[in-house]
Amino acid sequence: MTTRGSSPPAIRSPLPPGWRIGRMASRRQGGGGPRSSASLVSTRVTGYSGGCGGRQRMRHLIIGTAGHIDHGKTTLVKALTGIDTDRLKEEKERGISIELGFAFLTLPDGTQAGIVDVPGHERFVKTMLAGVGGIDLVILVIAADEGVMPQTREHLHICELLRVKRGLVALTKADLVDEEWLEMVRADIAGTLQGTFLDGCPVVPCSSTTGRGLPELLAAVQAQAATAESKRTDGTLRLPIDRVFTIRGFGTVVTGTLWAGSLAVGDEVAILPADHRSRVRRLQVHGQTVERAVAGQRTAVNLPGLEVSQIERGDLLCLPGTLRPSEGLDATLSLLPDAPRPLVNRARVRFHLGTSERLARVVLLDREELQPGAETYVHLRLESPSAALPQDRYVIRSYSPAVTIGGGTILDPNPPRERRSRAKMVEHLRVLERGSATERIERHLLAAGFVPVTSDELRGRSDLDAATVAQSLRELSAKGAAVLVGAKGEGGALHAERVALLEKEILARLGEFHAKEPLKDGLAKEELRSKLPTQLIPATFGWVLARLTEAKRVAVERDKVRLATHRPTLSAAEEELKAKIEAVYRGAGFQPSTPDGVFASLQADRKLAQAVFRRMVDDGVLVKIKEDIFLHRDRYQELRQRVLAHFGTQPRINVGTMKDLFGVSRKYAIPFLEHLDDVRITRRQGDERVPYK
Structure with missing residues (x-):
């Protein structure tokens, strides 16, 4: 086995044959501290086979650690990979992780696994949240000599709220306790995990010092990874940024986990919410230069033309025009059963999505107070804009003291701006949460009002794939619920109710005009449009007029529009x-x-x-x-x-x-x-x- 970097001195080779490890270049935290000039662009990776440019298509997933401070997360990662993720001087001096750390290994089946090592101290839960947003599998690290501790529970809650589906427990420091104590701790862990996504998961006693249990732990990781769901490479490209730094000769580099889609050298990208634009000059995955990165990979992106000061942790890298930041989000919210108190309407909270933290107000839509263990629909009013997609998971923490209290699912990342009754909002969100793909698309058409929505925009609002959106539009069109704008729908789609309402408005305004001015040929087009809903754009207005003209309900002559039945004729007295x-x-x-x-x-x-x-x-x-x-x-x-x-x-x-x-x-x-x-x-x-x- 080829290993770059130092391994723990007491372990000669705890890894079974077929496991590969590698060293990643020095990292720079997303928060404060000096900018690192260590090159993520020039470091080669030992054991990285295939990557994005390989001939075989490989699976990629992200493994995250979780657990209480000083339970051995970082030491375990080093024992498994040879990479010491504690790089900061302060981390070395204090013996605790302060920032996110990153490592990787290649599993025997060829799966490329990035590892995100998170801090365990209660003061750094915000940093932990920035690291676990995109993980596919969690290793919950519990020290055998201490057992379940406060941040064990909080980190477990966070993983539950983020809907992490796979994981296992690494029962570290097993060499420090006897078997009787170990069994007691195992029983306590089983009780803690009961009813969670880790209920019945492997609990592997191990020691990063002696190497005990590490082969068994890796085998358990392999088994869990084999059943983990792969991220969508055909989804909307998103890379939540967790680090940003500059490299002499290359410029600004951002890193993060590619949540969905794929990214290639030369692609134009946007950094939200500020919408800074750049073009990808260079890409690295686990330190190896590649031409393309895909969902599930830890990725470094070289962005020329942007300054480090323009980007921060919590920003989102995406393709231009695919996502629209918003200061309002409609969502579900579940309050943890052990939340310290009920959540009152319009409470100020810390909102965590991806790698970002925002302050927000929680507007409860069907009550004035949410009890611990209860769930409801909410509107989140953010104090600064955030970009999201439907089905994104988020976590909220109380404003002060900062304690994790709940989380939920984003249902509508760009809700309508007009005032809506709470009952209608709840009805709308219930369909977005529980409805079929076609029902959800119909809801988005209704919410769009008089503005046609293209297939690409519907993909972004629903996070459905192109084929599903197209099929849903065909079904809605066939039953008369959707109307395609343009000969082949190239102008987007409107809900049939909106089209009918718009046609009714046009006919009513023309009728009023003819009653007031019976001798006039008709109403000027622009004057007519000014009397209609302000959302109506000229292209849609022209399309609706053409539709009414074809149906012989209105007539357009020169720049005037009239009802088709209107004939301005003079009476005998008027003729005289x-x-x-x-x-x-x-x-x-x-x-x-x-x-x-x-x-x-x-x-x-x-x-x-x-x-x-x-x-x-x-x-x-x-x-x-x-x-x-x-x-x-x-x-x-x-x-x-x-x-x-x-x-x-x-x-x-x-x-x-x-x-x-x-x-x-x-x-x-x-x-x-x-x-x-x-x-x-x-x-x-x-x-x-x-x-x-």
């Missing part, structure tokens, strides 16, 4: 008034009265006359020159023709010329010229006009 108004304007030549002056001269009802007048303008019988100056269309055509004829013999025209040409005062000559400028017949040069072209 129209003829009188037209006669007045035709006879007025180029010096017409104002509309109100015309109405007064005809002794017409002003409201009726205004409606008829607007209709005449819409029909082109009258042409607006400026406010209160209108010409009959015959006079208007004559105006244009005379000016164009003038330019046939003269290069310029001015106000005086206009007065002479049309026998009018400046009151009309100036507006005529300004109008001709607007319609691009003339162009102003100083006090004169020249032909536009």
Whole structure:
């Protein structure tokens, strides 16, 4: 066996044949302390076979330690891997782990296992939480000479809340006690684990000093690893960042456990919540340079163009546009049975998701107080944004003193912003928690309102794979619950209820307009859109209008929209008034009265006359020159023709010329010229006009 790094002096070779170990370069904690320039980019790994670039497809998983302070977690990791994960001077001096440590080994079946070693002191539970968020299997370390201790229980609770499904107990320091004591401790452990995910798990007495039980422990790890569920390589790429540092000549490097998806050299990535962008220059898995990293691997990512000061532990690396940070999350919440007190509505807590910690308020949706051991739906109001996906697990700790009290599952990482009744919120969340894939997709469409949601966006909101989302949309479309936008749904999807409501709103607004303005052809498109829900984007509005037009429910002519049944026709009295108004304007030549002056001269009802007048303008019988100056269309055509004829013999025209040409005062000559400028017949040069072209 080839081993790099020192092994415990009392152990010659506790590992069975086929087990490989390796040394990882110096690490830099995610918290304070000096920046390390030790190269994670140049260190080679002994025993790393295959990796991402290997010919055989290997399984990858993350093993985490858990347990009380001074129960031998770090010593055990060193005995198993040859890697001392305590690197800080303070850790060496105090003999306790303060920061996360990392090691790795290759199991006999080729599984590449990254190991996250967490601190056990109660002051560093926050750090422990940053390390165990992505583990697949836990080794709960309990010292035989002390047995179950407070952080044993708290770490176990945390693993339970995070839904870790596989694990075992390493009963360390077994060489310090006799068999009778050992059996008593085993019985106590069995009682502690009863009813938990570790109920009935292997409990392996061992000693990192003598090597006793280490082969059996590794065999138990192998057995548990064989049944552990692999992370989704086709899922939404996410790497919660637990360390950030800089390497001379390479720049900023972040590390973390790749929770889902895959990451390749050259990929553009985003760092949330700030949305800093970079492109992957170099990747390492367990210290070996690779072209691609996949879910389940401890990964170091070299990010050029970003400063260390721009990134911190708790940030999330993902592909641009796939996740949207939010200050509100809808979720389930279970309060631990041994929580010290009930949780009151709107209590301030410490919210832990991935490697991040945020302060948050817990809004209970169906009660004012949550009792220990109870579960409910909640809305989490974060004091700073966080990016999540449905089914993410989180943990909450009391604000002060900081004690783990509960946790739950994120159901909606981007809930609707509009105010919702609590009853509707609970109904919505119940479907997201318990409903089928199709029911959940339908809920997301409803929550999106009048904004079409693409398949990729639905994947991000539901964390379902592309095939499942596509099948759900087909089912919803077939039963009339979803409407695809565009010929092939390329514009996304809307819930049919939202489409029906939108169509109803459009028809109602047009009906109101026609009742108020019966003689007008229709309502301008933009004016109509302004009367509809503010969420409505122009593309969706255009799509709905086209849909209504195809169904022959509305008609669109030029820029006007009307009900298909609307025909602006004049009554006999209105036709008579129209003829009188037209006669007045035709006879007025180029010096017409104002509309109100015309109405007064005809002794017409002003409201009726205004409606008829607007209709005449819409029909082109009258042409607006400026406010209160209108010409009959015959006079208007004559105006244009005379000016164009003038330019046939003269290069310029001015106000005086206009007065002479049309026998009018400046009151009309100036507006005529300004109008001709607007319609691009003339162009102003100083006090004169020249032909536009």
